[in-house]
Amino acid sequence: MNHAPRGLNRVLLVIFGLVLLAAGAAALALAFVPDLRTLWSDNAGGVVDGVDEALKAAPLGETGHSVWLLAAVAACVLLIILGLVLLSRQGGGRTKQVLRQKPNPSRTAAGAPAGGIVLDVSAANDALTEALQAHPAVLASSVTAHEHARTVTLRIATTVRTDASPGQVADTATNLVRSWNAAVGAETPAVIVINSGLRSALSSNTGRVR
Amino acid sequence: MTTHRLYTRAVRRESHSPRTLAVAIPVIVLLLVLLWAGAEIVLELLRQPALLAAPTDWTSGLAGISELDPVWLGVAGAVAVILALVLLGLGLGAGRTGKRHRIDEAAAVIVDDRVVAGSLALSASRAADIDRGQVRVTIGRSTADVEITPTSGVPVDAELIRSALMAELERFRFEPALRVAIRVNTKGTVSP
Numbered sequence: 298m299n300h301a302p303r304g305l306n307r308v309l310l311v312i313f314g315l316v317l318l319a320a321g322a323a324a325l326a327l328a329f330v331p332d333l334r335t336l337w338s339d340n341a342g343g344v345v346d347g348v349d350e351a352l353k354a355a356p357l358g359e360t361g362h363s364v365w366l367l368a369a370v371a372a373c374v375l376l377i378i379l380g381l382v383l384l385s386r387q388g389g390g391r392t393k394q395v396l397r398q399k400p401n402p403s404r405t406a407a408g409a410p411a412g413g414i415v416l417d418v419s420a421a422n423d424a425l426t427e428a429l430q431a432h433p434a435v436l437a438s439s440v441t442a443h444e445h446a447r448t449v450t451l452r453i454a455t456t457v458r459t460d461a462s463p464g465q466v467a468d469t470a471t472n473l474v475r476s477w478n479a480a481v482g483a484e485t486p487a488v489i490v491i492n493s494g495l496r497s498a499l500s501s502n503t504g505r506v507r
Numbered sequence: 508m509t510t511h512r513l514y515t516r517a518v519r520r521e522s523h524s525p526r527t528l529a530v531a532i533p534v535i536v537l538l539l540v541l542l543w544a545g546a547e548i549v550l551e552l553l554r555q556p557a558l559l560a561a562p563t564d565w566t567s568g569l570a571g572i573s574e575l576d577p578v579w580l581g582v583a584g585a586v587a588v589i590l591a592l593v594l595l596g597l598g599l600g601a602g603r604t605g606k607r608h609r610i611d612e613a614a615a616v617i618v619d620d621r622v623v624a625g626s627l628a629l630s631a632s633r634a635a636d637i638d639r640g641q642v643r644v645t646i647g648r649s650t651a652d653v654e655i656t657p658t659s660g661v662p663v664d665a666e667l668i669r670s671a672l673m674a675e676l677e678r679f680r681f682e683p684a685l686r687v688a689i690r691v692n693t694k695g696t697v698s699p
Contacts, residue, residue, distance in 0.1 A: 301525035310526060310598030313533045314591045321587025327573055328581035334573045341570030348566045366548050366562065373545035380538045387527045448513060453614075459625035460639075464679040467609070467616040474614045486510050487614040488517045493621045 300390035300445070305383070392444040395421050395451065396483055416481065418442040424480075425453055425473055432469050434461030436494075451477075451487040456494045463491050514615035521617045524602035533594065605646070607681035618681055620646040627651055627672055627687075634671035635663050641696060651676075651685045659695035 326333050352363035396416035422440040429438045438455035451474070457466055467489060474487040543558070551562050560568060572580070605620040624644040631653055632639040643654040653672065657663040672687045 299520075299525065301527050303520075303523070303525050306526040306530040307598045309530050309534070310594050313537075314594035314598055316591075317587050317594060318591035321584045321589075321591055324572075324580050324584030324587060326584075328577040328584060334577075337570075337573040341573065345566045345570045360552075362552055366552055369562075370545055370548050370552075373541045373548070377538055377541050377545070380534050380541075383534060384531060387525070387531065445513065445516070450513060450517065452517075457622055459621075460629045461622060462626045462629075462675070462678075463607075463618040463622045463681070464626075464675075467618065467679075471611055471614045471616065478613070484510075486513050488514070488521070489614050489616045490521060491616065491618040491622055493619055493625060 299388045299443075301387045302383075309383075390443045390445060392442050392449060393418050395442050395449055395485060396481060421451060421477065425451075425477060428473050428476075429453075429455055429470060432466060434458045434466055449485065451485050452490065453487060454490045454492065456492050459493055461491075461493075466491055510612075511610065514610045517615055518608045518610070518617060522604055522606040522608065524604055526597060526602060529594075529597045603648070607679070607683065607685075609680050609682060616681075618679075623679070623681070623685070624651070627653065627675060630671050630675045631655065631668050634668045637661075637663070646685065649683055649686060651687050653687060653689045654692065655689065656692045657695045659697060661695070663691050665689045665691055 327337060352365055355364040356362070357364050357367060394415050395418050396414065398414040400413045418441060421442070425440045426438045429435050434457045436456045436458060438453060441452045441454075443450050443452055453470055453474070455466065455470065457463070470489045470491075474485075474489070477487075478484050544562075547557055547560070548562050550557055557564075606617050607620065607623060608615060608617045610616075624646045627646075628639055628642045628644045631642045631644070635642075635655060635657075637655070637658055641656045641658070643656075645652040645654070651672070653668070655663055655665075655668065669687055669689055672689075676685055676687070
């Protein structure tokens with residue numbers, strides 16, 4: 298449920314795929330079509346000369362180099378930065394605070410909290426995993442908080458035994474979310490993810506009780 | 508954003524691959540190539556010896572590609588085409604991760620199909636009174652194929668199993684809904 302730029306990832310995969318497809322097809326054509334080979338070798342020299350001319354046409358002062366080389370370095374640096382930005386954007390969206398309540402000056406009644414309230418995700422993690430552990434089918438669970446469009450969502454991930462009834466685990470977890478909301482006094486959206494992992498495959502205890 | 512839209516977004520994100528690894532590998536390769544190319548150009552500008560090939564030789568190198576052994580050129584082209592098709596498949600494919608979901612007002616629930624298969628196998632084995640190892644469940648996008656190997660000499664009531672599985676699925680309320688297809692093997696096995 299992280300904030301990876303999925304659409305962009307797919308667009309890039311398609312672009313890389315098309316470029317590689319074109320290069321591969323060109324190499325295959327050069328390898329197996331003799332006419333194309335002669336066409337390529339007849340014209341390649343002219344193209345190389347043309348490129349050299351273009352480079353010489355834009356000299357970099359008295360150095361004997363071309364301005365284009367400098368532009369190429371800049372382009373490399375720019376693309377490298379873009380690539381690193383893309384890689385760094387792949388995760389994210391996690392937050393540590395489940396609940397944030399600003400100080401409310403109008404609440405002056407005795408016993409009302411005077412300051413703001415910040416509830417850390419570890420509180421939700423401790424409470425919910427502890428409660429989920431009581432379900433016999435649950436092997437492990439963890440709770441994280443994610444923020445999107447200024448709404449914090451709880452993500453409750455549980456690993457269950459292979460013989461677990463997902464409907465039952467889902468009901469239990471949903472009820473726990475309701476209890477959590479009641480205890481905290483706020484409606485926090487929750488996403489419950491029920492998985493079976495390697496651990497559940499190793500710890501199945503099926504069909505032994507008759 | 509309403510809670511329901513938040514939930515549908517979460518469900519979509521949980522049930523489809525983000526393609527992080529698939530895009531990270533070509534991007535890292537591209538970064539390394541760019542790093543090398545940039546370094547070669549800078550060395551050329553500083554009139555230092557090249558690492559592998561000076562930028563001035565790049566165009567003539569590319570032009571001389573037709574002089575290469577056609578076999579190697581063909582192998583390289585074929586490898587490139589295969590990799591390209593893999594990338595296009597990853598980019599255009601649905602990338603489903605095999606999950607069911609249901610959205611309640613308190614929470615969205617996402618279940619791995621393997622968990623669903625496990626619970627269906629257990630229900631089927633209980634309904635037919637056979638060992639769990641005699642049931643194999645394969646879950647597709649909208650069907651659950653249940654393959655049952657009966658104990659030799661003990662007939663199995665497929666309809667009974669079907670109604671048990673339907674009841675189980677009815678209780679789940681997970682989407683996309685599953686159709687149950689039951690296949691009973693004609694050859695039985697010795698009960699373990």
